[in-house]
Amino acid sequence: MRSLFLAGAAVLLLGAAPAHRPPVDPSLAGPTPAKPTGYLAAGDIDGQAVIGPPPLPDSPQGKSDRTVYLETRGLAGSARWTQAAKDNDLWTGGALERYACALGAPIDATALPKTYRLLQRIEIDARTVGTPPKDHFNRTRPPIGDDRPICIKRESWMSTNASYPSGHAMTGWAWGLVLGELAPAKASALLEAGREIGDSRVICGVHYPSDVEAGRLLGAAMVAREHADAEFRADFAAAKAELAKARGPAAMNCS
Template sequence: MTRKALLVATLGGALLMGCSPVQDLWSKASPPKTAPYAVSPSTASWTTPPAGYLKTGMNLDGALIVGPPPTPDSPRGKADQATFDATRKLVGTPAWDKAIADADLSGKHGFKSFSCAAGVTIGPEATPTLANLLLRMTDDAATLYQPAKAVFQRPRPPVGNTKPICVPREKWIETDGSYPSGHGLIGWSWALVISEVAPEHASAVLARGRAFGDSRVICGVHYQSDIEAGRYLGSAMVSRLHQDPAFLADLDKAKAEVAASRTNGAPKDCPAS
């Protein structure tokens, strides 16, 4: 699938109505465990990503691209709230554990899950250029989603309640806007790039990118519409990166790394498909 086709598929299908994969999960979930629920490590343990490619900015207006979030009393806003409430049932399930792993943007867990989807080991040892490229993209992403968050200032789902979430209740929960989702942006943009260097596994990689964003709904720190807006911005960012010579040079190197890494076989300890 070409990059243009991927962008069209993303932008055309992101807001289709009906049951989402997240809704399918919580509709089948078991009741929460009575034991204390697990959460991800504090954000203080996260590492700062290397500087992004687009140091002078992307010349993209994230707020204009995604438009405002749904209002709380709109049908979409009510659906967002209902999904947050219902997905609290996922505490203690495998989906909750996956959401904890997906909360980490430092690369360790994300690289493992995308490696399994791509059928090739991705990481600083096997594919150093690709790993660094993906981390640099997280820095670029912030220059796109953070200004949009500041414009809309949508409160996150756990604000004003004590329902379980998969991350510690730190100050950023109250101060960092919910819309659009940075994780939704990053997960989808990573998937677009990895599907380009491992095109024979594009469908599985893109599904992993979708699930990476959906984990934030399961985690309880984003609404579903936050994630979908993030995917719009992820597509826009990858399109802009493909106009940057340094990114394109690293992308070519990454393709060669992936080809070489593939000779070592598929990643170990991947879940059964």
């Protein structure tokens, strides 16, 4: 089955984009402390081979994708629609709060700095791994050429930043997997949060279901590959030790 990383943060993290590179969805741009880097290099995973091409528009799955897009426009104004809009901003919107509530402790640079930085580096990897298949398959997003409501403001990047795979779904599922490993007693709730981040992209109207499915598949492959990296394993161990000592606040706004 995928508002916006802050544009300034995206520039700091990724550097100036080449003239041929399409704009990046700014809602994917995370915080920018000390120029964090990911664990993986371009080419460590062949994303195109892992997920394969998106369904053709006239195929059964392609038609199903479009039907779901049309049906979910009817959710405009609902509570789930509002949540999808919050989930659009992974870092400063509502998405990260989902994981914090599932974990029972705030996830930020003050409360859990090692865990927070681990998530930052994973998100950077999601862009490193996810951008090549996005550019290669170049699938048009569902709202392009359609004036039905979507849960975020329409902006020019939607026409040039491809739909397949969903970067939000990829990051959201990867975070759920890694946090579930770090806190296995809470894995179910953390993975539920990861699933719903992807579902929000379909409800929002900015991705098709197959975009989200491909994002989750590639996110899982990415996490598996990260475990082979020594820096990732060291950061993972540090985050696990940090979480073992963490205590959640007396109350969190998780209603």
